[in-house]
Amino acid sequence: MLREADVTATTAHLRAGAEAASADLPGLILSAERLATMVAPGAHGLRRAGMGEDFWQYRPAGIGDSARAIDWRRSARSDAQFVRDREAQSAQTARLWVSSGQGMSYSGSELRPTKLARARVLALALAMVLLRGGEKVGLLGHPARLGRAQSGPLAEQLLRRPMATGDGDAPQADELRPNQRLVILSDFLTDIDWVAPFLARAAALGVSGVLLQVLDPDEETFPFDGAVTFRSPSGGLRHDSHDAAGLREAYLMRLAERRDRLRRAAETAGWYFTCHSTDQAPAHALGWLYQTLGR
8 A cells, every 4th residue: 555655745746747858848849740741641441342532443334323323434435334433532540659769869969969859740740641641640659649749748658758768668569559650750779579579470360561770860970989987767777888889890790780680670570660760750651651541
């Protein structure tokens, strides 16, 4: 049973976290809205006849088809009458997951956002584009809903998700739902043994998606030289080097091997993988995410 002092301390901690999240909310929404305007949404079809806008097929006219439904230009090329079917469109569901590992808080320069800040903006901007296109969107483990008004609650959920205690974390496979799409944004710099079995479970449920590795340029190029002390953001790891430049080749080789492993795991599950650096324009990554989800 909690003591009164413990309850007071817990309440104060939650309030402080909520206030901090609320303070960042307007900036996150504004940045995501600006980014989302760079991508034009489009509805995704169900590959059957219905009330959509895109042409699907011609079929012979039958009982119940009115004269207005006949495509007379196509019918003039034969002795039969044909109807121009359009493709049915319905809301699809997309889920988003952004790593909250301590390592995501890293930025090598005050002029660049942290990996977490960039991942949140990309996730929310993608959600805005999908919502504008009439799709259902939600964070993994939360309900997915329709409507542009959902961008506000999504932003709050992104900001209020607590940071993990370690440098990395992983999505929960038991939160997967059949026949949806999932976007995972992480730096993938800690243990990635979870990736292959997670994607195998997703593929078995008919879940498709993308992996986006978000890194700081320092993590891409390893520009360090001389005596450098490396510490993990969580404080769990430390390495003192007297010749950081001598580590560069081995580091870049391990990074390339890690990316190859992630790419193979994605391809095996029918997913897609790519990388994004926080010194790059986020619009390119957003466009890739949206186009890839539509494949």
